[in-house]
Amino acid sequence: MSTKSVSTSVINRLPRYYRYLGILLNSGVTRISSKELAHQMKVTASQIRQDLNCFGGFGQQGYGYNVEMLHKEIGQILGVDKAIPAILIGAGSLGRSIMGQDDLFQKRGFKLIGAFDKSPKIIGTTLKDWLVVQPADDIVEFCRQHHPRMAVICIPRTEAEKLAETLVSLGIDAFWNFSGYDFTYRFENVSAVNVHLGDSLLTLSYLVNHRDEDEA
């Protein structure tokens, strides 16, 4: 199955399809029309069909989708059955709370194998009841031994910038990035998904302050 031509927008919508199908599955829904799925997800039925067609299509025209099968197939496309080794860099409040979410990694194709911080107060503390936070100075040696591919970046932008080259040279090629530093700016062969909390809050600020104009 070739996915060469899949656009970023489609890729960004796939996790949402997967999540909604998971909710339907848990509610006991076994079959759903593309129209009904579209209504619930606030997209058009044709959008869903087009998106799924990028992967060969799964619809049964006239019979709707088999929820369990579609959920499973989208899950495989997303790679939820993988266990890509990952490390957390920055085990402060944000890093800990993100990693503390139930089943966050196990259900989404990653496996946490290490956590690092430079603060003496945090080094040696335990994460998720089983993972001891190691000194940031040990990252290089750890990566050489255990070959993580993904890093969750929960340190400030300037720190992330300093560390970037080391991480990439150690074989880390995927970043779940909360730092505001843009890893793809200097490094071409890495994947990064940036979660910028401040930016999303500013978007909300815009929406609130311009709602009246939009309605005018």
Add this chain to the structure above:
Amino acid sequence: MSTKSVSTSVINRLPRYYRYLGILLNSGVTRISSKELAHQMKVTASQIRQDLNCFGGFGQQGYGYNVEMLHKEIGQILGVDKAIPAILIGAGSLGRSIMGQDDLFQKRGFKLIGAFDKSPKIIGTTLKDWLVVQPADDIVEFCRQHHPRMAVICIPRTEAEKLAETLVSLGIDAFWNFSGYDFTYRFENVSAVNVHLGDSLLTLSYLVNHRDEDEA
């Protein structure tokens, strides 16, 4: 200034422009060409000009942008000088760590005036050294007295769904939403920005697992 026709994509790019200009400003850059700004932000110069034209345009053809002025003007468009009253619903690990980010609200147009949780372990604890977490049962009375307009939703999806109608009826019309519940599905006159950590992690999973195909 009318912003009636501003698209969601432009709105989502504005905070990023604002953030980059802030970084430039802190680095002492006073003037930048649209070409150089575009290069740093990995968009095209024409994209930046088009986006800014939605708000009347700020460019000085041939002279580039005045960084301080552009930063200030985009800030005003985003509403960073406002102090819209906001409450946190769910003061567990995620809620606390989000609100614990330095200057998160003050610099982005909001003001935290209350925090609520239903766990006896969390009620009565202090947030950000000055805000005492109140029982979730007190939300209604608090909203009637203090009229918050925005709520940061850090509770599970099913809990958010139960609470949604109450919050909207109390005048909350903006949601910074970490819950996975879609507030705009049932309520039309509210603004919501959803941060779905799980979805963003799945997007990264997709990117990592399909990188070789994309390169093929």
